[in-house]
Amino acid sequence: MxxxxxxxxxxxxxxxxxxxxxxxxxxxxxxxxxxxxxxxxxxxxxxxxxxxxxxxxxxxxxxxxxxxxxxxxxxxxxxxxxxxxxxxxxxxxxxxxxxxLTCDRVQNTQQLGLVASVLLAQGDRKQVGSVGQCALRVLESRQPEGPVLRHLLPVVSKVTNLAPDALHEEQTNTLNRRLGDWLRHASVQQGVAHSSGGFFSTPRARQPGPVTEVDGAVATDFFTVLSTGQHFTEDQWLNVQAFSMLRAWLLHGSPGGSSTPDADDRSELEGSTLSVLSAASTASHLLPPQERLREKAFEYCQRLIEQSNRRALRKADSELQKACLVEAVLVLDVLCRQDPSFLYRTLSCLRALHARLCGDPTCVRALLPVAQFFLHHGEAAAVDAEAVYQHLCTRIPAEHFHSPLLALEFVQFCRASLPLFGRHLGVLRSSFPNLFKFLAWSSPPLTAEFVALLPSLVDAGTAVEMLDLLLDLPCLTAALDLQLRSSQAASEKPLWDVSIRAASCLEAFRDPQYQALFQHLLRAKASGTTERLVPLHQLLQPLAGCARVAQCAEAVPILLQAFFAAVTQFADGTLTSQLALLLLERSDTLYEVPGYQARVHRVLSSQFLALCTRRPSLVVEQAKELLEFVGSLGGPHGGGHMLTSVVHRGADQQVFRSPGGPALRGHAVAAFGCPPHVSPPGHHRAHDHADQAGFPEPGPDPQGLSVPVEDAEPGPEPRCGLRTRRGRRASRSLAGH
Structure with missing residues (x-):
């Protein structure tokens, strides 16, 4: 701010x-x-x-x-x-x-970094290549390492991303050698403070001491980004910057993971004792530049993992530990993909790291790269990663749904890892109620991500349950709000809307009478059942005006469209009937968020129409349910739009001529308040009028079923009530139809 x-x-x-x-x-x-x-x-x-x-x-x-x-x-x-x-x-x-501007106009190396930043912002590919050539010429020179190199390293990193072919082999090898030296051989002594040159300055300043660890201990090993000190030397700054660009540079050096000439030969020996010992004992200075850099990078990442286990004295250092741990695991993943000999030197370390992270809720973000590592290498190393995925999909969303950064990283991890899940994809699909907690709490930034993820989450076994949960998503947001209110300590900064008073809701949340309903709504895995949550809708009504609930309600129609687009790709007749029945049942049992019901009804009506188009006999098969639905309508604010679409589609598809159709036709005509001498509902179709519901203007009728309707002075509406199976009478006819 x-x-x-x-x-x-x-x-x-x-x-x-x-x-x-x-x-x-x-x-x-x-x-x-x-x-x-x-x-x-x-x-x-x-x-x-x-x-x-x-x-x-x-x-x-x-x-x-x-x-x-x-x-x-x-x-x-x-x-x-x-x-x-x-x-x-x-x-x-x-x-x-x-x-x-061009690099040719640069008079000295001090200006090269600044000129390069402007040319990179300009985005000219030819100029980007020129920037890379100029930067590498400086790096190849014998000039002393100083601030110039610190300015050039980010430039080279950007160049390799924008124009990977801008550097030739000799330049790449030169930078490989330099990066390896900066990573492994930086000084472990602190830098000297710059003297101001004042009266009290003295050349007999105390010699700088060694760098320390985050817990205050003297560093006995090589310098890393997690080493601390009062002042850093130039080679220590280069060490930090080299690690920041390491992963991008490794991917540039071997995009296919097999750039070394003998990668195929060594892959045959992966896992053998000989390959592990030879890789560990080979003198690093005898290796080619790219393999030497990989060896130094491996040692550096192992050292970071060890340093991340130390108890930091300052909060800033603790946050830096977590960020470096994530990056170290990602770099190890790249190294193992490029050179299989690193895999068996890494597995024991990552197993121990995973066990430690599972018991530390503050390091939950680091579990994502560890899970990605096991996705890439679990089968090759004969590691059963089922427990990793179960913990990832079960506990993390349930306990950390309120972390927006973790939510985005988690969903992006799921999207990026879909091709790798393989036989473990069922774990992800069965955990969709947990994943939807991220969506319910942070719907604006995650809606697009879930629209892309939904087709992989839904299948024939979870489609009905997922649709039911999507319709209750704003209710889930309110329940998560109550869960935080009832569990978070009073001294912590509240994560909920403090302007909303929810004392009665909290009492209901703790009431054993409603525990089963709340537990079903907050479940972690798919249960295979659906529950009617109407009592919860009423109890959670004070939270309907919460901004977070309103944002979630705005995202539901978009998610419903994505859901039906995915389901129609595999739905058979049985599943189509189940979805149609659920649409009828849920049309009048929605959480009452302002504007939510109208938006959802528009989507449900169009999707019911699509289901009837896909399966024309659906109207007759669901005749009993449709009649009960008609009799329970309380007017056009209920499910009128959806019923209109069903009846008119039935007329267009000539469903009324099938067995049982005439009876349904007569009941539908009566339900719409039409006198008996008027033709079937297909004659005067609701979608031929531009009314307040947003229907289009009259169009041509390809089947010749419409009859002209003349404008007239408004008069009394015909009222033809429909007696249902239970003997009830509809409270109001659907006026205007």
């Missing part, structure tokens, strides 16, 4: 008109044109950067201003602070046709 002063500055920057921006650019041109590098130029460039970066749309700068900014960036006499601002402004206006 910005402070009030920062918000005010941003607002002013956004409101600046083009005329005022033009005057500022003219002033900057005058200053840069006469090479006035003083405070006036610095202040003007700061203001310009604020203006061009404060809005989402790009600000257009005049050609002379852009040219002078480029000239100042490449000038050998321009101060570094001004060059930083020039590069920042040029990045904000990129991509732009006015830019003509």
């Amino acid at each position: 910005f402070t009030a002063g920062a918000e005010n500055l941003l607002r002013q920057a956004r409101e600046i008109r083009d005329e005022e921006l033009g005057r500022l650019c003219s002033r900057i041109c005058a200053l840069l044109g006469r090479e006035d590098w003083g405070p006036d130029a610095l202040d003007a460039l700061r203001r310009l950067f604020l203006i061009v970066s404060a809005t989402k749309h790009s600000r257009r700068l005049e050609q002379p201003c852009v040219e002078l900014l480029q000239a100042a960036l490449c000038s050998p006499t321009c101060p570094e602070q001004l060059q930083l601002l020039c590069a920042a402004v040029l990045r904000e206006v990129s991509p732009s046709r006015s830019l003509s």
Whole structure:
């Protein structure tokens, strides 16, 4: 969150008109044109950067201003602070046709990183390749390692992602050697603090001590990103940056996982004692550059896993431990895919790591890369990963559904790992009630992810139960809110909407009378049954106005469309009948969130229509249920739209001519309030009128069944009640039909 002063500055920057921006650019041109590098130029460039970066749309700068900014960036006499601002402004206006910057204009290596960042923002593939060549020429040189290399490493990493073929083999080998040295041979002594040169400074400053571990112990092994100290040396900064780009560089070096010339030969020996011992004992300096880097990367990741088990003294270091642990496991996964000899040196370590992580709820995010590792290598190593997936899909969503970052990572992990689940896909499918907790709590960012994931979660055995849970998804959000309210400590920051008072709901949540219904709604795995949760709908009504519940309700129609699109690909006649019956049953038992019922009824009516189109005899097979549904309607605000679609589709499909059809036709005509002399419902179809429900204007009738209807003064509606099997009379006819 910005402070009030920062918000005010941003607002002013956004409101600046083009005329005022033009005057500022003219002033900057005058200053840069006469090479006035003083405070006036610095202040003007700061203001310009604020203006061009404060809005989402790009600000257009005049050609002379852009040219002078480029000239100042490449000038050998321009101060570094001004060059930083020039590069920042040029990045904000990129991509732009006015830019003509190239690496050839760079006067010294200090400016290469800044020029490269602008060219990468410009996005020209040819220029990206040029950036990579320039950066590698600097890395190949014998210049002392310093801040220049720290600026170039991120540039090289971006280049390899945007243009993998920009570097030739010798340049790749050079960087492999350097990365290996930076990872393994960085200094373990702290850096010297920069002296201010004041009166009290003395050359007899105390010599820096060794770096320490996160728990305060003196580091006895090599330096890693988890080593701590007051000041870092340049090679230690390079160590940190080398690890940050390591995984991307390894994937670039061997995208297919078999770039080493003898990978196929060694894969035949994977798991043998000889391969493990030879890989562990081979002198690293005798290995080719790429294999040498892999060996150093393996040692580095093993060291990080050991360091992550230490108790950090500071919270920031604890968070860094978790992030480094995730990255280390991902790098080990890449190494084992590229070189199978690493697999059996990694398995024992990751088994112990998984056991430790299962008992530590604060490191739950690290379980995802561990599970991904076992998905990739479990069968090759004869590891039964069933317990890993069960724990992943059962406990994590149930206990950590309220973590938005974990929710996104978990769903993305499921999507990315679908081809790898294989015979374990049933574990994921049976856990869909648990996965939907992520969706119910964080529906806006996860809706698109679940739309893509749904086709893989649903099958013939879970379709009916999944549809029932989708319709109750806002109710699940309210129940999760109560679960947090009843379990979270009072001293912790509340995760729920504190403006909603839910004392009565909490009492019901703890009431043994409703425990079975709440347990069914909050179940972790598919039960194979559906429960009518109408009592819970009434108890949870005070939470219907919660913003999180309303957001979830808005996502349900989209998810229903995705669900039916997936189900219709495999549904047989029996499943189609079950889904149609569930639609009829649930049309009047929805959680009463404002606007939710109307949106869901529109989807259910269209999907019931699609089911009847797919199986025309469905109307007759479900005749008894349809008649009960008609008799239970309380007006057009109930399931009127869905019934309209059913009746008219029945007429179009000539279902009324089948056995039992005439009786259903007569009851349907009576249910719509039509006098006996009017033709069947197909004559005067509801979807030929643009009314408040959003139906289209009248169109041509291909079957010639429609009769013209003249506009007339409104008169009394015909009321033809329908007596149902139970002897009840409909409370209202469906007016207007």
